[in-house]
Amino acid sequence: MDNPPVDLGSGVGPVLEKFSDVRRIVVLRGGGLGDLIYTYPALNALRNAYPQAKVTLLGTPVHAAVAAATDGPVDDVELLPVARGVHDGPRNGERFEDDAEDVAAQEAFFEAMRAREFDIALQMHGGGRFSNPFLLRLGARHTVGTRTKDAEPLERNLEYVYYQNEPDRWLEVAALAGAPTIISPPLLPKPEYQQNIAGLRDPQRSSLVIVHPGATDPRRRWPASYFAEAAAAVAAEGAQVLIVGDRSEKALAQEVAELAGRQLQDGQRQAVTSVAGELDIGDLAALLAEASVMLASDSGPRHLAQALGTPTVGIFWVGNVFNAGPRGRGLHRIHMSWLTRCPRCGADITQVGWTAPHCGHDDTLIRGIAVADVVQDVLDLTATSLLLRGK
Structure with missing residues (x-):
């Protein structure tokens, strides 16, 4: 650092002197x-x-x-x-x-x-x-x-x-x-987007859980079958579950919804549906702000949910927890895989930067995370969320 700090006690690092006449x-x-x-x-x-x-x-x-x-x-x-x-x-x-x-x-x-x-x-x-x-x-x-x-x-x-x-x-x-x-x-969605998503909510369901199974890097994705099992378990407890994603994730989201539906009784299958590819970013923000909890891989929508003040349950590879994991645990829960080598070729995946290129394999790194543990966190945070909102 080029200038001496003027404050060593505020925030996560030294606070230097402000610049003057900043417009x-x-x-x-x-x-x-x-x-x-x-x-x-x-x-x-x-x-x-x-x-x-x-x-x-x-x-x-x-x-x-x-x-x-x-x-x-x-x-x-x-x-x-x-x-x-x-x-x-x-x-x-x-x-x-x-x-x-x-x-x-x-x-x-x-x-x-x-x-x-x-x-x-x-x-x-x-x-x-x-x-x-x-x-x-x-x-x-x-x-x-x-x-x-x-x-x-x-x-x-x-x-x-x-x-x-x-x-x-x-x-x-x-x-x-x-x-x-x-x-x-917290970020606040503009009112017009809140109006756009009003019809998506099922008033007969006790809570709203948003699931995002995608991630830009396929290695960060929890298997679709695991997301489906979790979605079905949460729906069986009375939640409405909406699967979100962009247009490129429509097939993945539909797969999760269909797999979850097969695990539910006839009267509950409509509780899990996909709206992937149907929402613009404002609609997604409004939906996440309305949700009781979001369950997701380490992805942009999970970060957006956190910024909006919505509780989250995140599925992470351990290296990404250092960079992207939420620090608090009262409203955010983390489940992480501890893999340090590529499951296919054994390459060290903890090395980063320009000197450590991708080994070329996209096998998921999210292993050893039990669905039952994830579901319990979703249910616990749902109860917390409803309490905080006075419901």
Whole structure:
């Protein structure tokens, strides 16, 4: 770190002196839904520290959709151009196609961003090999972010170590910009989305459990048959179960719903249904906010549910718990697999970064997690959720 800390007692890291005359803050965060949610505690801290400043996010279409559908700390979203290591274009296997970068589009983007005259630019996108040079081209007065030893330095830097809780990592970055950690308020879906999902709720059922069986990385997925067994057990206890997912997950969600239905009596089968591919991100946020509990693999929708204040039961590989697992256990429960090697080839899967490429196998790493234990946590949190909501 380049400047001496002014406060060693607040939040998860030292809080440095605030920057002066800050009117415009820009945050770089590519990736998917979960990647955005990781940054929200830090964005709330920045909003609190600089209440007069406008917060712009440089992100992806799903980030723009979340910001538009909820009341949160982001004022506006600028979509990233295709740029290596920041916002990837088409891929050939695991290799980024160099010609996927549109240099003209990048130049136009940076020209437009420099015209915004940002006061602080924060890099919240990895270790900085590609994202720090990208951030520096924005022309902000001050730059703050994470950095590996081989990455270009910013004005204030946090050493990037892969195995760290992601929200805490970005809270430390916000602290370097003078923003102490605060207790973040839950995201709130805008009212029109709450109206959209009103017809999905079955008033005859005592609670609503949302299940998301998918994950971007297939190695993070609990088997569909396990999700189905859990869904059937919860439905048998009186819950309505809705299976969610995007369009690419429709077949998986339908498989879970059908397998669960086979385990239920005739009068209960309608309690488990799939709405995968039928909801936009605002509808999903409203549905998750209404839910008693969410059961999911380690995925973006689970992170969104947590940000909305909904209790969750998550199925994790142990390495992902370090980075993505919720810290509290009162409203969030974790079940994790302790595998450290690929089940097929034996490759060490705990190694990370550019020196440890994917072994090429997508076998699930989620082994040894008993359905009965997961179901019990769902039922326990359902009771807690209903109590907290006065039902």
